[in-house]
Amino acid sequence: MSKFSKSNNKKKKLVIVVSKGTIDMIYPAFVLATTAPTMGMDVDLYFTFWGLNVLTKKGVKSVKLASVGNPGLPMPNVLGMLPGMTSVATSMMKKRIEKYWPSVPEMIQMIKDSGGRIHACSPTMGFMGVKDDDLIPEVTDIVGASTFLGWAADPDTITLFI
């Protein structure tokens, strides 16, 4: 039992809304989600909009880095519009990241192994046309806004939107 839980006899929980599906938006969420259990915290990740792509069998293997509208990239922004630049930026970044961090599928497995829960947003599935069968087996369940607000309303919960 951690000191966190002892102070009020209740485990703290980290809830993250993962709303984007690009490398630079996914990894910060995954880093926090893999670290939280080491601090004795529960983890719930809520994947919505472009974040949901990461939970599909196709999308989990092809998380990309946007080369347009990403002025932080070390190249002139206008080059980002050229054909093929997204895959250039993606492979460059992936090479660097995967030297230090596990891949996206491995991170998802780590979150599951440490007891974290991965939730798919039900309305996003509807308007993006994602079927149950399209989802990776690591998805815990498909839930909506009320479920999310139920977790977020708990005073022992920390909620982030990425």
Added chain:
Amino acid sequence: MSKNNLKSDKILDQRGRLCPMPIIAANNEITSLSKGQILEVICDDPGSQSDFEAWTKSRGHSILSSSNISNTFRFLIKKGE
């Protein structure tokens, strides 16, 4: 091995790995020790000092000694409950 003649029961070398991997590895490794035993962690993520303090505080472990020699950190962590 380390200052104060403290002897570690296990050594974990995490040099070359970035946050949060050293913490995750330490958190896994410490489960194999019993209360009071000492885990020695060597790492070079620049945030290690603060991160290891936060982690040990949250889990009831204690840092018996820490050193930073040209950005290589060495922690002796005593397992709590």
